[in-house]
Amino acid sequence: MMQQFFELPVFGVFITLIAYFLAVKLRKRWNYLLLNPVLIAIAGIIGFLLIFRIDFETYNVGGEYISFFLGPSVVALGVFFYEKYEEVKQNLKIFILAVVAGGITGVLSVTGFLLLLKAPEVITRSLAAKSVTTPIAIEITRLLNGIPEITAGIVIAVGIFGNAFGPFILKKSGIKSKIAIGTALGTAAHGIGTARAFEEGKIQGVYSGLAMCLNGIITALITPYLLELFFRIF
Amino acid sequence: MLKSLLYIFGFLIAGELVSWLFQLPVAGNILGMLFIFIALKLKLISLKDVKPASDKLIKYLVIFFIPYGVGLMVHFNLIAEFWLPITVAVIFSSILTLYITAIILEKTGK
Structure with missing residues (x-):
């Protein structure tokens, strides 16, 4: 009834x-x-x-x-990315290099750790995109034949971790640059990390937002290939 | 608002179409995001044409993935069984990602 x-x-x-x-x-x-x-x-x-x-x-x-509405929201992220991109007039080459390096590190390290710890393949497929913003991570997982619901839960947890401990971890590692702190938070902990970056300061926030979008794009483009390569080698 | 919503959905369907036509390993909405960024960069469309709808979507983005989070309840057993490797892998990978990204910018004096 x-x-x-x-x-x-x-x-x-x-x-x-x-x-x-x-x-x-x-x-x-x-x-x-x-x-x-x-x-x-x-x-x-x-x-x-x-x-x-x-x-x-x-x-x-x-x-x-x-x-x-996740579909149109991902498109809207492109607009958000453009706005932030226009705010930053400086040379972005090293910034892009850092986000690419961070993005690849995120995918390879989580995949490697899960393999070492003998987690089942479906979990690895669901967590490969754990650093990027939830709507993009869900799409990546769907393409990789993982479980999008697990991705959504873990991605939110990663964001909260980055938000809570990110700045502390970075400062303890001797990172002082505002741009470095912002970029790292956006690359590793997407929107929830970006919220923290804005609390640290305007520069940190803008770079974090940019890094979040850029890492979303990079991870979406490379993860299917990285993962297949990974599973073929190991 | 209507016009900007039309643009957003226009780019979304363009992305879906390209992904489907060429059987690409990239989701249509991610292609749509790339297309709209390129269109803005090349000034094919102006920011004010798309901003009203895109700002609203971004504002409420977090609500849209709540149903996926709720879907976790179907996979409780899998998570419960492998919570330790998941937690360890995710924490160490996040720390590594933070550090690698930051150290490159720090060392180059940015």
């Missing part, structure tokens, strides 16, 4: 919107890092579905209307 009601698309849409709305309110009340609104919204919805014994598939009848 009730199950039929939950299968209405409006259920999935409504619960997603209200969960996020409440999560944002919570964050405003207590500004604490682990109260990341997306994380809280996801946990809240999962809790609700488990309590009322609603399948993910049932929820996702409506959820798909929401996630549909």
Whole structure:
């Protein structure tokens, strides 16, 4: 009976919107890092579905209307990238080199570690793009035949890690340049890292946003080849 | 707003079309992102033509991937079984990515 009601698309849409709305309110009340609104919204919805014994598939009848907008949002990232790119008039050669190096490091190191630790191949395929912004990471995982839902969860976790510990790790490693700190945060921890970069300063934020977009593009272009090469060698 | 939304979807469908026609190993929306960047750079379109819709999409981007995050619940068992290798690999890989990116810019005096 009730199950039929939950299968209405409006259920999935409504619960997603209200969960996020409440999560944002919570964050405003207590500004604490682990109260990341997306994380809280996801946990809240999962809790609700488990309590009322609603399948993910049932929820996702409506959820798909929401996630549909990931497609146009990725295109919008191109516009965002252009705007940030225009803000920076300096020579970008070394910046691009650093992001390319960081992007390749991200893919190869996570793949290598997972292989060493004997994780199943489907997890490796799902985590290869863990450093880049969620919508792009989801697309990459789909192409690699991984599990996009695992990617989404881990990518958010990576962002929170970078946001919380990124600047500390960089300063402990003797990094002082503002551009270096911003670029590293955007390359390794995408949008959630970029939010932290903006807290560190305007220059850090702009470079982080640029690096996030550029690493998204680079990782999307190279990961299918890197991964196939990797699996062929090992 | 309508015009800018049309541009965004226009570039999206162009990306999907190219990806599908040439069977490329790159998703259509990522090609769409590249195309719109190039079009802006070459001044084929102006920023104000696309900015209204793109700003709104970016603003609410995080909401759009919530359903994927909820999908994690289907894979609880897999995550529970391999949480340790996942955590170790992801943390060390993130630290390495941060460091390699930053050290290149630091050493070149940027």
